[in-house]
Amino acid sequence: MTASFAVVTVTYSSGDYLHNFLRTLTAASSQTAQVIIADNGSTDGAPEQAEAAYDNVTLVRTGGNIGYGGAVNRGVAEVDDDVEFIVVANPDVEWSAGAIDELLDAARRWPRAASLGPLITEPDGSVYPSARRVPDLVSGTGHAVLGAVWKSNPWTAAYRDDDADLTERPVGWLSGSCLLLRRAAFDNIGGFDSRYFMFMEDVDLGDRLGKSGWLNVFVPTSSVMHAKSHSVSKHPEKMIPAHHASAYRFNADRHPGPLRAPLRLALRAGLAVRSKIAVAAALREQRRESGQA
Structure with missing residues (x-):
């Protein structure tokens, strides 16, 4: 069966x-x-x-x-x-x-x-x-x-x-x-x-x-x-931007049309800045842990 x-x-x-x-x-x-x-x-x-x-x-x-x-x-x-x-x-x-x-x-x-x-x-x-x-x-x-x-x-x-x-x-x-x-x-x-x-x-x-x-x-x-998320911890430079890209897609899909274009533009810009900050912090943490090891 x-x-x-x-x-x-x-x-x-x-x-x-x-x-x-x-x-x-x-x-x-x-x-x-x-x-x-x-x-x-x-x-x-x-x-x-x-x-x-x-x-x-x-x-x-x-x-x-x-x-x-x-x-x-x-x-x-x-x-x-x-x-x-x-x-x-x-x-x-x-x-x-x-x-x-x-x-x-x-x-x-x-x-x-x-x-x-x-x-x-x-x-x-x-x-x-x-x-x-x-x-x-x-x-x-x-x-x-x-x-x-x-x-x-x-x-x-x-x-x-x-x-x-x-x-x-x-x-x-x-x-x-x-x-x-x-x-x-x-x-x-x-x-x-x-x-x-x-x-x-x-x-x-x-x-x-x-x-x-x-x-x-x-x-x-x-x-x-x-x-x-073992892949995330190993490769933050790839995974963190992917996360932010998905967050943009989710919100952009739910706020379509020309009237909401400024909102989508602001959202894209904000997530791009946050992604760069998060990647830099994750790589610093990696280097710190590597140095301690």
Whole structure:
């Protein structure tokens, strides 16, 4: 019998992260699911090793580094048509026992839920704010400008939904690092927007699902651990500008037309300045840590 879900992950020289992902996945559900690895050009041999080691793993080469959302879409296209749910997760996720089964149970409780996300913890055990409100220009700008220097500012708190309890509930959007997606809803809105190379594709997905009448549901009885953006810490000069470009695209798409052109111009200029400052700070921190080592 075909499992009710399939798993799609995107790799880019993910190394041991992918090994731990697949090792812990076996305990995440009582079902053995089809696993699609959409590879964006790895050079470490990890995807090939995974396909050889697991009978249920299929490696799909995307043809280059086409970004996260585009690669997920490519992976989903390989999933059998009769599979009802797609689990999309980063390869640096480690699964808790029963994590996927908990999400599947919640999906049956919430028939209008298009995406369901677990509680996500950091390697140190702290809870990552993975269930958030969709940002507007005010809260998004306040978070972008003050989030790094004044972590308790009201705009960051509102965006991260910091005051909310860890209860099962609908939210604005869920972290794309681990999602259970209802295939019909995902296909209905055209999947991830592949114009987002990295970052904000999950915010955009959650927002479009919500505007289409679906729900995004946070399910804290399911949990995973996320090593969190190892590529970002290694390559801030590439990842930070990509993040800011995605932030511009998200807001520009929601403020179209000639009358809002000055707003988009100001937004582009402000994000460009912030990106340069953030890259410089990250590279200084890298040099400092390297000197201490």
